[in-house]
Amino acid sequence: MTLAIDSIPDVDSPCRRWHARWKLLAIFIMVMTASFTQTIPMLAALATLGLSVFLAAQLPKSWWLPRFGALAFAVAPFLIFLPLTQTNGVELMTAFTLRVTAIALSLFALIGSTPVSMLMHAVQSWGVPSLFAQIVLLAYRYTFLIADELARLRIALRVRAFRNRMDRHSYRTVGQVTGCLLVRGSERAEHVAQAMRCRGFDGRFRTLETRHPKAIDRITCLAIALFCAVMLWLDLRRRGIA
Amino acid sequence: MSLVEVRNLGYRYTDGSPALDSVTFTLQPGERVGLVGTNGAGKTTLFLCLAGVLPVSLGTIHVHGLDPARPEDRRRLPGQVGIVFQNSDDQLFSATLFDDVAFGPLNLGLAPDEVRQRVAESLQQTGLTGQDQRPPFHLSGGAKRRAALAGVLAMRPSVLLLDEPSMFLDPQGRRDLIRLLGELPGTLIIGSHDLDLIADSCQRVLLMHEGKLVADGPTNDLLTDAALMERYGLEVPRSRR
Numbered sequence: 338m339t340l341a342i343d344s345i346p347d348v349d350s351p352c353r354r355w356h357a358r359w360k361l362l363a364i365f366i367m368v369m370t371a372s373f374t375q376t377i378p379m380l381a382a383l384a385t386l387g388l389s390v391f392l393a394a395q396l397p398k399s400w401w402l403p404r405f406g407a408l409a410f411a412v413a414p415f416l417i418f419l420p421l422t423q424t425n426g427v428e429l430m431t432a433f434t435l436r437v438t439a440i441a442l443s444l445f446a447l448i449g450s451t452p453v454s455m456l457m458h459a460v461q462s463w464g465v466p467s468l469f470a471q472i473v474l475l476a477y478r479y480t481f482l483i484a485d486e487l488a489r490l491r492i493a494l495r496v497r498a499f500r501n502r503m504d505r506h507s508y509r510t511v512g513q514v515t516g517c518l519l520v521r522g523s524e525r526a527e528h529v530a531q532a533m534r535c536r537g538f539d540g541r542f543r544t545l546e547t548r549h550p551k552a553i554d555r556i557t558c559l560a561i562a563l564f565c566a567v568m569l570w571l572d573l574r575r576r577g578i579a
Numbered sequence: 580m581s582l583v584e585v586r587n588l589g590y591r592y593t594d595g596s597p598a599l600d601s602v603t604f605t606l607q608p609g610e611r612v613g614l615v616g617t618n619g620a621g622k623t624t625l626f627l628c629l630a631g632v633l634p635v636s637l638g639t640i641h642v643h644g645l646d647p648a649r650p651e652d653r654r655r656l657p658g659q660v661g662i663v664f665q666n667s668d669d670q671l672f673s674a675t676l677f678d679d680v681a682f683g684p685l686n687l688g689l690a691p692d693e694v695r696q697r698v699a700e701s702l703q704q705t706g707l708t709g710q711d712q713r714p715p716f717h718l719s720g721g722a723k724r725r726a727a728l729a730g731v732l733a734m735r736p737s738v739l740l741l742d743e744p745s746m747f748l749d750p751q752g753r754r755d756l757i758r759l760l761g762e763l764p765g766t767l768i769i770g771s772h773d774l775d776l777i778a779d780s781c782q783r784v785l786l787m788h789e790g791k792l793v794a795d796g797p798t799n800d801l802l803t804d805a806a807l808m809e810r811y812g813l814e815v816p817r818s819r820r
Contacts, residue, residue, distance in 0.1 A: 345674070347712065452674060452675075452678065453673070453674050453678075454673065454674075454678055525669065528664065528666065528669035529669050529670075529672060531627065531632045531664075531669075532664055532669050532670040532672075533672070533682075534631075534632060534657070535630050535631075535632060535657055535660075535661070535662045536657055536682055536683035536686060536730065536731070536734065537657035537658065537683055537686030537687050537734070538682070538686055539654070539686065543685035543686060543688075544685070545681060545685065545691050545694060545695070
């Protein structure tokens with residue numbers, strides 16, 4: 338089975354010590370600010386902030402390099418085609434790159450320094466319905482699992498001499514495989530739900546963390562929120578909105 | 580008083596076909612029972628009813644005085660009935676082995692120190708000490724089975740249900756499992772096609788066929804009855820031939 342929810346690197350970093358509840362809030366604010374900001378200097382400042390948080394997480398290269406590689410692969414088409422297809426393409430590409438960098442660095446710092454159970458606990462502590470947290474967690478986990486099932490089914494088809502062609506037989510087979518995948522995914526989800534219920538799961542994520550947030554956790558979050566608010570205000574001013 | 584009491588238990592699938600039909604038996608504390616039968620005999624369905632996962636519509640079940648049909652009892656049932664599923668991959672969902680084993684005790688509302696102690700004990704019991712930070716998905720088939728068992732043992736159930744525990748295990752893994760089963764405390768029900776495993780681990784056998792309990796008796800008597808075994812699509816285990 339593919340490792341779906343990776344274990345986080347065992348690094349004692351400032352970001353790891355930051356209480357999950359306040360870390361989640363600060364990074365949520367950073368991500369939202371980066372999403373709404375449009376001017377390049379402000380985006381550059383937010384990317385720098387993202388880099389600072391990322392560096393504070395002290396994540397090993399072996400953890401972040403493949404993730405950045407995958408991200409770079411996904412955004413590469415935009416970076417190539419934006420300058421070629423838009424009149425202000427270079428500007429758009431720069432803004433896009435900075436925005437993706439700011440968001441990715443912040444999110445990598447968050448998921449690389451917070452165990453999943455703690456993260457879900459933090460999500461719930463902000464009043465997000467536990468059902469939503471569960472759906473997010475299990476959807477993420479089972480995306481990988483279904484990809485594995487698909488790989489197994491493809492092998493099963495290949496060993497029986499199936500070759501994908503543009504004909505009726507191929508379309509029908511692909512349809513059947515898709516249906517089979519959905520049925521297997523549903524069965525698997527049912528089994529996992531049963532296993533969780535059998536171990537007393539009642540819809541709430543619990544964690545072993547007994548640590549209460551310290552003043553520094555809140556102050557760091559507040560400082561980031563203020564920085565983001567200033568960036569957003571400057572951005573709006575530059576755009577003539579504020 | 581019996582630890583497990585099942586009376587006239589019936590269960591139908593959603594399409595109306597019967598999965599269990601008038602199943603009646605009792606278990607005493609500390610008993611080790613093999614639940615045998617061909618595919619579709621109803622072993623897994625019986626386990627899911629005992630664990631409170633499937634609703635009991637016909638008949639009654641009492642486990643340690645708890646009735647799975649009552650919502651308030653059903654909430655307390657995971658602390659009394661532990662079930663290890665056929666496919667360990669269904670049971671392992673946390674990022675590390677530690678988190679996975681701690682999942683049940685945390686849901687029971689135990690104090691953090693107690694949770695840590697139980698995790699350490701369960702990992703030691705199942706021979707997984709030192710692997711607590713490994714992702715459970717990266718373990719071998721045998722180790723995954725032991726990890727799933729550790730997750731259930733950490734809840735210290737009074738009744739342990741093992742569904743096909745030797746499935747996918749190599750001979751070494753199977754031997755380790757038999758040794759481990761011998762060391763487990765409490766009441767045990769092992770549902771399996773592996774009759775040699777049942778013969779080595781259980782004193783009593785429940786034989787199921789098409790949702791009915793067709794025989795209940797000492798392991799040596801039942802499993803060596805060639806006519807009975809053949810009638811219900813099974814074979815006398817090699818070790819008893």
